[in-house]
Amino acid sequence: MEKVENIVFDLGGVILDIDYNLTRAAFEKLGVTHFDEMYSQSTADRLFQKLETGKIAEEEFYKEFNQCTGLHLSSKEIRDAWNAMLLHFRENSLQFLNELRHRYKIFLLSNTNHIHISCFKNIFNEQKRDKPFDEYFSRVFYSCEIGLRKPNVECYEWVLNELLSPAAKTLLIDDSEGNIEGAKRAGWQTLHLKPGQKIEELGL
Numbered sequence: 001m002e003k004v005e006n007i008v009f010d011l012g013g014v015i016l017d018i019d020y021n022l023t024r025a026a027f028e029k030l031g032v033t034h035f036d037e038m039y040s041q042s043t044a045d046r047l048f049q050k051l052e053t054g055k056i057a058e059e060e061f062y063k064e065f066n067q068c069t070g071l072h073l074s075s076k077e078i079r080d081a082w083n084a085m086l087l088h089f090r091e092n093s094l095q096f097l098n099e100l101r102h103r104y105k106i107f108l109l110s111n112t113n114h115i116h117i118s119c120f121k122n123i124f125n126e127q128k129r130d131k132p133f134d135e136y137f138s139r140v141f142y143s144c145e146i147g148l149r150k151p152n153v154e155c156y157e158w159v160l161n162e163l164l165s166p167a168a169k170t171l172l173i174d175d176s177e178g179n180i181e182g183a184k185r186a187g188w189q190t191l192h193l194k195p196g197q198k199i200e201e202l203g204l
Helices: 020-029 046-052 058-069 075-083 091-100 114-124 153-163 177-185
Strands: 006-009 016-018 086-089 105-110 139-142 170-174 189-192
Touching (some): 020 075, 046 058, 058 075, 058 114, 086 114, 153 170, 153 177, 170 177, 177 189
Parallel strands (some): 006 105, 105 139, 170 189
């Protein structure tokens, strides 16, 4: 196994605490009975894939969401329910990222969308910070900005091309088994972060 030079972190469930059940419950309260079929940690339907690859604008997403569900929800109702899963940043993990920068090049690769980015950056800024969130990393790769999602091998290959680094020297830390398997297929080293684990406890 080659020596790791780059560590690529997932966001939700790794640096930011999330709870998909809160979003599912919020949508159920609004009358959405099949949200798990539309979106979960491991799957995303056509609409949510478009959202997370930047192929649909926010207002158009809300319109299509209502068409898919047969409901007439306001943009705010959909946005608030969709954001309900986003909780708090792991402060010790953020501090650990500062320490890791002295030993590795560190990056972020997240399946996310502009609605969530706005929300989690607001959560981040609720506390006084010495720098913006993105500056914890050498670069951030948000799926809605690069047009590619994990676990597609093409996504990992695109990132490697940007890093100008061999796959074998790049480590993905992610809490999704599917994303880990995709990275393995692309030749990356991987570390599956299990529930309850924190990155500062991994002995990196």
